[in-house]
Amino acid sequence: MSEPAGKVYLVGAGPGDPELLTLKALRVLQDCDVVVHDRLIAPELLDLVPEGVERIFAGKRRDHHHLPQGDINRVLVEQARAGRRVVRLKGGDPFVFGRGGEELEALVEAGIPFEVVPGVSAANGVGAYAGIPLTHRDHAQSVLFVTGHTKNGEPDLNWTAICQPRQTIVIYMGLKPIRALCERLIRHGLPAHLPAAAIENGTLPEQRVASGTLASLPDLLAEMAPDGPVLVIVGSVVSLRQELSWFERQEPRLLPTGLEARGRRDH
Numbered sequence: 001m002s003e004p005a006g007k008v009y010l011v012g013a014g015p016g017d018p019e020l021l022t023l024k025a026l027r028v029l030q031d032c033d034v035v036v037h038d039r040l041i042a043p044e045l046l047d048l049v050p051e052g053v054e055r056i057f058a059g060k061r062r063d064h065h066h067l068p069q070g071d072i073n074r075v076l077v078e079q080a081r082a083g084r085r086v087v088r089l090k091g092g093d094p095f096v097f098g099r100g101g102e103e104l105e106a107l108v109e110a111g112i113p114f115e116v117v118p119g120v121s122a123a124n125g126v127g128a129y130a131g132i133p134l135t136h137r138d139h140a141q142s143v144l145f146v147t148g149h150t151k152n153g154e155p156d157l158n159w160t161a162i163c164q165p166r167q168t169i170v171i172y173m174g175l176k177p178i179r180a181l182c183e184r185l186i187r188h189g190l191p192a193h194l195p196a197a198a199i200e201n202g203t204l205p206e207q208r209v210a211s212g213t214l215a216s217l218p219d220l221l222a223e224m225a226p227d228g229p230v231l232v233i234v235g236s237v238v239s240l241r242q243e244l245s246w247f248e249r250q251e252p253r254l255l256p257t258g259l260e261a262r263g264r265r266d267h
């Protein structure tokens, strides 16, 4: 007898605001047998999963991983081999600093069918809610997504490519190495007075923004002492926030029942 055909859906959950989930993601969440989820997803999204669907927490914290990547890959393969429809729910977009590619490689090796459902990445969602357009004809013609994550504490990036005029730099996982990052950017030619912002808990009611320059941002962040995920945006587009910030100015929003947003902690 042939094995039952399971399948894995690699799904982006968006950056925080549960309403940023796509309709396709909602459909697969409501029609699956098991959800394997990260910590950085809106907890309300799990309330959208029908009762009886198994939930497996795969974790991932800043400095240690709850389940090692190899174990996560194994869980996905085992669940699908048991004939189940598996949703692998990841924060933001699974293909942007999300290890989505690594998980799919393991599925390919095991011969498991899959689909990818993209999500709103932090750069898009958090930029939007902070009132910072990533490109603008008067400010930036290109935008670069980089990771501040380092193995030995030293950022190792292509500084020449990063330090270009009229370019926005979006730094994921840049909180810990922020001082070294800002120093390197200045040393490789970006002006110390270039606008730079750090957004904590972007798209959530707890969103906080530290806005300054490359020179001042590390101290501003130290003062802010963030507890949630932080995205750093560098470039003259950051100055547009003065005029374009909207999220902090609006009345608290009433979300559909069950979708009330809750804050998260990134450590």
Ligand SMILES: C[S@@+](CC[C@H](N)C(=O)[O-])C[C@H]1O[C@@H](n2cnc3c(N)ncnc32)[C@H](O)[C@@H]1O
Pocket (backbone or CB within 6 Å): 015, 016, 040, 090, 091, 092, 093, 094, 095, 096, 097, 098, 120, 121, 122, 123, 126, 171, 172, 173, 174, 199, 200, 201, 202, 203, 204, 229, 230, 231, 232
């Ligand atoms: C491991 S990366 C995952 C990125 C995710 N795949 C995406 O597309 O957004 C986690 C980093 O994304 C950024 N991030 C994710 N959600 C965020 C949020 N709501 N506010 C600020 N930064 C966020 C932070 O830099 C955090 O350290």
